[in-house]
Amino acid sequence: ATPVVVAIDGPSGTGKSSTSKAVAARMGLRYLDTGAQYRAITWWMLNAGIDVDDAEAVAAAAGKPTIVSGTDPLAPTITVDGTDVAAPIRGRQVTGAVSAVSAVPEVRARITELQRSIAAGAAEGIVVEGRDIGTTVLPDADVKIFLTASPEVRAARRSAELAGRAGSSAPTAQAGSDVAATQAALLRRDAADSRRKTSPLAKAADATEVDTSELTLEQVIECVVTLIEERG
Numbered sequence: 001a002t003p004v005v006v007a008i009d010g011p012s013g014t015g016k017s018s019t020s021k022a023v024a025a026r027m028g029l030r031y032l033d034t035g036a037q038y039r040a041i042t043w044w045m046l047n048a049g050i051d052v053d054d055a056e057a058v059a060a061a062a063g064k065p066t067i068v069s070g071t072d073p074l075a076p077t078i079t080v081d082g083t084d085v086a087a088p089i090r091g092r093q094v095t096g097a098v099s100a101v102s103a104v105p106e107v108r109a110r111i112t113e114l115q116r117s118i119a120a121g122a123a124e125g126i127v128v129e130g131r132d133i134g135t136t137v138l139p140d141a142d143v144k145i146f147l148t149a150s151p152e153v154r155a156a157r158r159s160a161e162l163a164g165r166a167g168s169s170a171p172t173a174q175a176g177s178d179v180a181a182t183q184a185a186l187l188r189r190d191a192a193d194s195r196r197k198t199s200p201l202a203k204a205a206d207a208t209e210v211d212t213s214e215l216t217l218e219q220v221i222e223c224v225v226t227l228i229e230e231r232g
């Protein structure tokens with residue numbers, strides 16, 4: 001059998017990463033987080049002192065860093081010029097700058113080429129998650145899924161994720177306003193990603209949309225596994 005290629009797209013906070021990693025692990029497939037690649041090139045731009053709002057400067061530098069993604073779903077890795085950037089690419093600075101950098105066509109061309117070569121090299125098949133995988137990067141993917149969720153649910157999930165990462169599990173009086181701030185930032189990023197000219201966040205015509213608002217992670221995983229098993 002030919003290796004299965006699965007494209008999972010959607011806005012932030014829909015459970016794309018958790019779902020994609022679990023599905024890949026369960027089905028013995030590789031896993032590629034394309035958002036991490038855009039975050040990695042953004043991290044490099046910030047580190048190099050490049051003004052991320054200067055599209056020409058970003059375009060001119062787009063070919064400089066070497067980005068390497070490890071595709072084990074149980075332990076995905078990401079390096080830039082040999083430096084492990086898994087932690088800093090999740091920071092506020094990179095999150096605030098990534099939409100501007102990823103809107104630059106030269107950046108997208110470079111990263112898209114990298115993504116296609118990783119997918120082509122995955123002999124056992126791969127789950128690729130992002131914003132434009134089903135529409136642009138891998139239009140011939142065997143299975144295309146578009147995950148959605150209400151803005152409230154997405155903001156709540158992202159806030160919980162950030163709190164977990166910071167190691168603060170106890171709820172605080174700040175929680176309500178944190179969710180509101182997270183929701184505003186997340187909607188801004190999705191709006192920018194959806195409005196950009198080059199391969200915006202969009203559902204492919206032949207993608208299956210799954211609204212995850214009322215589903216547990218396990219239910220979403222099972223839904224996606226079923227769609228893969230029933231393909232063709």
Ligand code: C5P
Nearest residue numbers: 034035036038098099102130131132193
């Ligand atoms: O998925 P994640 O939130 O890590 O993605 C970070 C950013 O990378 C997105 O907000 C978007 O600007 C960009 N991105 C993209 N195309 C993809 C994946 C991510 O433009 N396929």
